Amino acid sequence: MAHIRDFLVELGVGFAFAGKDYRIEIGGEEFVLDLLFYHLELRCFVIIELKMDEFKPDYSGRMNLFISAIDDQVRKPGDQPTIGLILCKSKNKTVAEYATRNLRNPIAVAEHRLPKLLPTTEQLELELENAAQQLEASEDTEA
Numbered sequence: 001m002a003h004i005r006d007f008l009v010e011l012g013v014g015f016a017f018a019g020k021d022y023r024i025e026i027g028g029e030e031f032v033l034d035l036l037f038y039h040l041e042l043r044c045f046v047i048i049e050l051k052m053d054e055f056k057p058d059y060s061g062r063m064n065l066f067i068s069a070i071d072d073q074v075r076k077p078g079d080q081p082t083i084g085l086i087l088c089k090s091k092n093k094t095v096a097e098y099a100t101r102n103l104r105n106p107i108a109v110a111e112h113r114l115p116k117l118l119p120t121t122e123q124l125e126l127e128l129e130n131a132a133q134q135l136e137a138s139e140d141t142e143a
Contacts, residue, residue, distance in 0.1 A: 013041075014039050014041040015037045015046070016037060017035075018037055021033075022036040024066070024069050024070065024074075033049070033066050033070075034050045035049075036048075036070070042083075044079055044081060044082055045071075045079070046085060047063065047066050047082060047083070047084045048084075049062070049084070050087050051087065051088040053088065054088060054091060054092070055086065055091035055095065060086070060100045060103060063086055064103050064105050066084065067082045067084050
């Protein structure tokens, strides 16, 4: 749980965790988003894709797909458009700029420089499973 808390602290105030490995169906195919948050002050969903390698141009196309799907299927009236954030081990600034320049949806590409604060998907999954088991155990003892 400490990794999740530290990660949310790094993101800043106002982020609410909405899902890890969030599944969404698009055109009859299932896709999985690494992390989905809702920003309480901005009133929008924020998709975060964690990449453990250098930024690749196809990451922006995939993120654009996810943003469009969340906006159409999950976003409620009154919510602002979804934002996408691709966190990579490294990036070529020019490649990232060209890959995102003419996209309608807001997508940012950033390097993660503190790998201990950015858990892997597997670490997040384990942390969430442990937290769920602890909650279930505490509910069982209260009943």
